[in-house]
Amino acid sequence: MEALRECTQQIDDVVFKKIPTFEGIVTVIFSFSLVEKMTLQTMIYIPLTNYIHQIHQVSEVLNQTDFKDVVTKLNAGHTLLYFHESHKLLSIDTYSAPTRAITNTETESTVIGPQDAFTESLDTNISLVRRRIRSPKLKNEDFVIGTEANNKITIMYMEDIVNQENLVTLRQRIENINYPIFTDISILKQLIEDNPLSPFPQYYMSVRPDSISQYLIDGRIIVFMDNSQSALVCPTSFLEMFISIEDYYNRWTTASLLRMLRFFGFFLTIMITPMYISALTFHPEILPYELLLNLQESRSKVPFPPLFEVLFIELIIEVLREAGSRMPAKVGQTIGIVGGIVIGTAAVEAGLISNILIVLVATSALLSFLPPIFLMSNTSRVVRYTFILSAGFFGLFGQMLAFAWLVIHLQHLKSLGTPYITPFIPRKISDLLDSVIRFPTIFLIAKKGISKSPKK
Structure with missing residues (x-):
């Protein structure tokens, strides 16, 4: 308690409040900028004074010797409960800071198809993907990056489809990052690229849940970051920078015309x-x-x-x-x-x-x-x-x-170790069905070669 008070003595939004309970005095510690009053009332105050056994059921016992973990929990919106009689320190996730509602995207707008877009809330973005892929094989792993800010990121992948080599490579690159703060996922993208000196983006970025879901089914790895709207697709090819998710909603003739216009328009410009x-x-x-x-x-x-x-x-x-x-x-x-x-x-x-x-x-x-x-x-x-x-x-x-x-x-150029100009080099015949010319949807069944899936 003394160490926490000393650590937070100049942080005015951290509150220490003593509450008498059936188990003695309990000090409640929280940051009111990260926790709403109604959440505190329903999850902390009422159970403490009336149903204290519920607190023990939903809380996590913290190791008080790991002071860094205790402070991280507090800064992440958790409420800490210190029982003076038993000298136990519990943590309950009460994070309830206001977030932006799900709205249309202004950067990747389409006429046909869903109109929802990711927000800056990590939990909201994951839920938008899980609404579309209701499979137990959809996995997600959490990481904390940023030596000073402790930014939270999540990688998502389909367990039976993803290439394990790509997954191991991405984990290693994330764990080797040494950077103080990530204000947006674009900074992370630059730090995990194969060639940071290249002017070409080596990972696809999107704010559309339908586009991200399609890449997941294709065997790619998706990276989300808390407080960032965009998601990263790993790996990515040069050709996919000219492909829009709306191409799959249009007739194959219209989609092929638009793709050729975008692809050759790049060289014309x-x-x-x-x-x-x-x-x-x-x-x-x-x-x-x-x-x-x-x-x-x-x-x-x-x-x-x-x-x-x-x-x-x-x-x-x-x-x-x-x-x-x-x-x-x-x-x-x-x-x-x-x-x-x-x-x-x-x-x-x-x-x-x-x-x-x-x-x-x-x-x-x-x-x-x-x-x-x-x-x-x-x-x-x-x-x-x-x-x-x-x-x-x-x-x-x-x-x-x-x-x-x-x-x-x-x-x-390579994207996560995969040739950037796939499907042309190395060439996979089935990839050419979904390249500059988009064949009818009935032919677009096989996974793309850039995914290097071990099964399909």
Whole structure:
């Protein structure tokens, strides 16, 4: 008791309250910011004064020599009960802090299918998955990470389907983490990636319970974190960054069209503006004569070379995008649209950029938002600058060198030890049925090769 009082003497929301009972004086210790008054009344005060035997039935006896565990319980919302006569210390889970209700997702919205999304409550997220997979084979394991904050995470998997090698590898990486605090699961994702220097996200992140449930049935491992809305899917492939759960709700023809649009749109967004630079700087002969005349006419007043022209307008787009995302919701969208129109029109009239480049950059910006995972959208923006600089210095030859680097980099990437560009390398025939072209649902029965399931 003295050690607890000394440890919490400057924590004003920790309460020590003595209550007389049939077993003598009991000191109740709790944090009122983590426990509601009604919960204390029904679970602690009434049973202590009237039905004290119930307290012993639902409580956990703590080892008082393990002071760190006692403090962790208190900070996790447990109520501690110290019996002065018997010198016993009990713990009851009374955590009842307010949480956000289940709402629609704004980042992965779909027209067809369920509309619920994960919240920042770990227990709520696990329940949303268990509502969809009612199987005793669905397992979950808890871990505590963060040397200072003691953040709680949970990994979920199907016992008979998951690859045990992947499970052991993920456990080892989590146990080897040495980081003080995790404010979001995105920080954990960066610490357990195979190649933290790569611009490509190596784990799929989603806030949709239906998407996570499908990955569980496919043999993947899911990681949840308390106070974080998103869930991690381990392992993940490059192609899955362009697959939305809504593809499985649509007809296979519509889903295949949308997948091709997203997949090839990624390569278009990193190639359009570099091709503009290459054509005007090094290879004007690759353009039709009429188009070349239009380009030269639009650039007749521009004093800068194409490389600086493209970099200027790309940076303007980045500034508008960042400013729009940081402004209040009612102002940001208006400022983004009006600012883009005003700046674009003024820049063309002032002779700083050509009007054709405005069209190309706007198209490239729209294509970058096609992937359903926002992290891949950010990746396309970073990779595009590599292609722009390569085209500015070496033309099409530089672009092909950058593209070769991109392919080689993707080939060397791994996600939890699994090749990142699965199903293409190594190839599994059944995976091609659910790749860029999505075959009818009746053919999508076999587990994907990236799961490396020992049974199926």
